[in-house]
Amino acid sequence: MSRATREAYRDVLLPLLLRRPELMCLDSDTGLFDAAYAEAAGDQYLNVGIAEHNLMGIAAGMAASGRVPFVNTMAAFATSRALEAIKIDIAYNQLPVRIMATHGGLAAGHLGPTHQALEDLAVMRVLPGMTVVVPADAAATEAFVEQSTDVPGPLYVRLGRKPTPALPPAPPPVIGQAQTLRRGGDVVLVSCGPYPVLACLAAADVLAGEGVAATVLNMHTLRPFDTQTLTAAARPASLVVTLEEHWRGGGLGGAVAEALSEAAPTRVLRLGMPDQFVDTVGNQEHLVDHYGLTAERVVGTVRTALGTAAPERPGRENVTTRPSHP
CATH class of the missing domain: 3.40.50.920 (Rossmann fold)
Incomplete structure (x- = not known):
């Protein structure tokens, strides 16, 4: 079954918010959370608008005051526009901010290079103390969001945009274990x-x-x-x-x-x-x-x-290779 990782995150977060009063959901007008969601989350949901640098600063302040914020924005904006705040306000202070970055990789392909995130993993994995996670399907996303409440320090999670197929059955994924x-x-x-x-x-x-x-x-x-x-x-x-x-x-x-x-x-x-x-x-x-x-x-x-070649087998079409890309 195909399901979007960002939607899996949204759906599993609300029950967590209701169980854990110290958790917060900070949005940047992503459109992922509708009015009904905001009403259900109550004071644990705050939409700061399209202001990613401010979003990270607010999250850092909340985390320093004992809250655990989940911040929602697009990956391209989190790791470029808001990078200074992530580096200095969040990572430097080892604060438990969960950066939930949607439209990772080519997921915003239709919007062009300004919205594509092809550098985010390189940027985030070099920040001291930053946990960096890339779920491969919706079930893994749910598992990682649940586990994230126990991760010390900051966390970056790269999410997609559209539904993607589920992986074949496998043992549940654990953060930090391949x-x-x-x-x-x-x-x-x-x-x-x-x-x-x-x-x-x-x-x-x-x-x-x-x-x-x-x-x-x-x-x-x-x-x-x-x-x-x-x-x-x-x-x-x-x-x-x-x-x-x-x-x-x-x-x-x-x-x-x-x-x-x-x-x-x-x-x-x-x-x-x-x-x-x-x-x-x-x-x-x-x-x-x-x-x-x-x-x-x-x-x-x-x-x-x-040094092998595709086998010639009667009745079977060989897998073709594409031109090499660097």
Whole structure:
């Protein structure tokens, strides 16, 4: 069943507010919360309008006074326009502010580069003490929102905009612990977020049919980073491939390369958005496909790296690869 991660967050937050009087919901006129929601939340909901820098400052003040604010804005605005307030007011003081950032990655593709967030994970994961989480589906979002009340210090959660498919059944995700969705000893596929994780699972199925066994890790938490699970998977493998809806620099691929270079040196190939602003108009699904954040690209990357070719099998259409994107 497809469901939007931002809607899953909204729906699970209200019962939390009603159970926990110290929690607050601070909005920036996102349109996610209607009048009925505001009425049900009462004094625990406040819409400050389109003023993201002020939003973070207000949240910091509330957190310093014993409240735990969930602040709602778009990822592009949280990690650029409001970054100074996040860095100095929130992270520097290690305050328990939960930054719930919608329209992550290419989710606002139709609005262009001003609203797309392809740098947010790189920006947020370098802030000391900041927990950074990227749910891959609605169920994971619900789990992370519930768990977030016990996370010390600040938290950044990247959410989407439109419904995305649910992942196959797996043990419930836990903040700070990578999810192993599939096990194999030849290659490791690491991803985060709905479309990349689904693409890696599909790629693993194709590779299995070609005799290549892949481990698939849903690295939903970029900080704190689960180096132990990553290195355990990487040690027997000859190749690690990362896929993310983010510029290649500084995001998940960077975190994986940093961790493995110190703990278990392995060849890492990072797949993501090219080093340019998006110059194509389209919705998220179109842009994900256009820029090759797909199972086909993962399979082609593994084939090339391992020196294998697509098998010719009667009655079976081979997976085609797209032109290589940097």
